Amino acid sequence: MTQPDDISPLALNRISVYLRCLRHLQAEGVSRIASQEMARRFHLSASQIRKDLAYFGEFGIRGVGYDVAHLRERLERLLGIQRLHPAIIVGAGNIGTALALFPGFHSGNFRIVAIFDNDPTKVGTELAGVTIRHSHELAPGIEETGAEIAILAVPAEVAQENYQALVEAGIKSVLNFAPVQLELAPEVRVKTVDLLIFMEELAYFLQ
Amino acid sequence: MTQPDDISPLALNRISVYLRCLRHLQAEGVSRIASQEMARRFHLSASQIRKDLAYFGEFGIRGVGYDVAHLRERLERLLGIQRLHPAIIVGAGNIGTALALFPGFHSGNFRIVAIFDNDPTKVGTELAGVTIRHSHELAPGIEETGAEIAILAVPAEVAQENYQALVEAGIKSVLNFAPVQLELAPEVRVKTVDLLIFMEELAYFLQ
Numbered sequence: 207m208t209q210p211d212d213i214s215p216l217a218l219n220r221i222s223v224y225l226r227c228l229r230h231l232q233a234e235g236v237s238r239i240a241s242q243e244m245a246r247r248f249h250l251s252a253s254q255i256r257k258d259l260a261y262f263g264e265f266g267i268r269g270v271g272y273d274v275a276h277l278r279e280r281l282e283r284l285l286g287i288q289r290l291h292p293a294i295i296v297g298a299g300n301i302g303t304a305l306a307l308f309p310g311f312h313s314g315n316f317r318i319v320a321i322f323d324n325d326p327t328k329v330g331t332e333l334a335g336v337t338i339r340h341s342h343e344l345a346p347g348i349e350e351t352g353a354e355i356a357i358l359a360v361p362a363e364v365a366q367e368n369y370q371a372l373v374e375a376g377i378k379s380v381l382n383f384a385p386v387q388l389e390l391a392p393e394v395r396v397k398t399v400d401l402l403i404f405m406e407e408l409a410y411f412l413q
Numbered sequence: 414m415t416q417p418d419d420i421s422p423l424a425l426n427r428i429s430v431y432l433r434c435l436r437h438l439q440a441e442g443v444s445r446i447a448s449q450e451m452a453r454r455f456h457l458s459a460s461q462i463r464k465d466l467a468y469f470g471e472f473g474i475r476g477v478g479y480d481v482a483h484l485r486e487r488l489e490r491l492l493g494i495q496r497l498h499p500a501i502i503v504g505a506g507n508i509g510t511a512l513a514l515f516p517g518f519h520s521g522n523f524r525i526v527a528i529f530d531n532d533p534t535k536v537g538t539e540l541a542g543v544t545i546r547h548s549h550e551l552a553p554g555i556e557e558t559g560a561e562i563a564i565l566a567v568p569a570e571v572a573q574e575n576y577q578a579l580v581e582a583g584i585k586s587v588l589n590f591a592p593v594q595l596e597l598a599p600e601v602r603v604k605t606v607d608l609l610i611f612m613e614e615l616a617y618f619l620q
Contacts (some may be wrong), residue, residue, distance in 0.1 A: 222607075248594045249594045300515070311608070311612070387430065387434075399608075402518070405498075405500070410492050412586055
């Protein structure tokens with residue numbers, strides 16, 4: 207079995223995309239699909255699909271294709287999302303609120319189990335079915351809920367201190383929306399989503 | 414001079430990060446910086462900085478470093494953001510609203526010049542200083558404002574038709590937040606930001 211660090215983030219992201227396609231197909235009642243058909247329907251590359259899946263020992267049968275249910279289960283296990291991942295949101299501003307209400311974060315194998323903010327007017331109010339707690343309660347909140355993933359949606363100036371608090375409270379992974387380079391703790395994985403960088407990438411190709 | 418397609422999106426994203434650091438340094442009144450000091454301050458790799466900048470013909474002077482103002486200007490020109498890029502948002506839901514209020518999209522070289530939604534209760538109301546217009550007015554709205562970049566923040570089910578409308582209205586680049594594989598028009602660059610994929614990537618590394 208391939209170990210977690212063997213696979214590049216880009217390949218991982220393709221696996222996520224395939225998984226989404228397979229769920230879609232299963233919901234439609236499709237039980238088998240060939241790589242060509244999957245590529246055509248979802249605007250992907252058939253040879254890339256075959257290559258990626260073969261890397262994990264999954265081969266379609268010629269003229270028959272892949273077993274949709276089996277492949278879905280296999281990819282979910284591969285991504286580690288066959289079980290539920292409780293997640294928290296730190297910062298109930300515009301981005302934090304949008305993420306709390308984002309359907310994908312309440313479906314499948316992710317669940318927002320707690321939301322924190324340091325604004326006393328927000329503490330105690332409800333957001334996406336969760337009562338907002340004060341940031342001071344981060345550590346007990348993480349312990350109670352068993353949360354593993356934190357979504358960091360605070361202003362840039364306070365991102366580092368909030369990240370530090372998450373590390374100390376035992377969070378294992380952070381999805382960071384603050385446009386800063388965090389000083390990272392080696393044991394906590396961070397994925398930074400910097401929206402301005404996406405815009406700059408698009409601007410580059412406008413030239 | 415290096416042409417737009419020579420550079421990988423990953424390298425481009427690093428250039429964006431360097432640019433952000435340089436702006437920060439300039440705001441602090443720093444006029445020269447060595448790669449080691451820049452790496453230390455912003456948690457980057459000094460050798461990667463030198464390698465990336467050398468690729469564009471920029472070399473720091475030994476013991477003196479890079480000229481901050483010159484390098485900033487050079488990188489802005491490289492990214493094509495020395496001029497203003499008018500952008501629109503399609504979909505004034507939670508994500509669209511958060512993006513409209515995101516400080517980065519109203520500063521530097523990006524400006525949200527129009528916002529569209531098909532909900533009549535939202536049309537005519539103001540968001541981030543912009544009056545929301547009906548999606549039917551997409552084509553004239555893009556023509557009037559000269560917008561080049563569209564941020565697509567609509568539900569997955571209607572993402573393709575909205576994308577199509579943007580292509581027909583002459584938009585050149587799309588930042589897509591709908592979790593779907595769009596069928597792409599060759600002349601329009603698309604960057605899809607799929608929030609669930611980031612969560613799945615983090616879940617993978619929790620194993």
